[in-house]
Amino acid sequence: MVSEIYLTRLLATKGTLQKFVDDLFETIFSTAHRGSALPLAIKYMFDFLDDQALQHGISDPDVVHTWKSNR
Structure with missing residues (x-):
């Protein structure tokens, strides 16, 4: 039962952080703002x-x- 609580917390944390991580990599590697x-x-x-x-x-x-x- 304890592992199920940790799994739920882990998935919730991953869902929260995923957008920030995606935005970070988009900012670092994007060419949209720099043209070519x-x-x-x-x-x-x-x-x-x-x-x-x-x-x-x-x-x-x-x-x-x-x-x-x-x-």
Whole structure:
């Protein structure tokens, strides 16, 4: 009986938080407000990969492209 109470609370909490989590990811990864520009999270990740390639002396563009494609 105790586990049923916790399950009910868990499902209620999940239902409450789901909209906030969905809105967060929509804000982070949406392109609706930026037109055709990349979402900032993806832009920063791609810039980080470019910086890492320069820092480690990787000059092959195929390697950097593969990194970005696999992310």
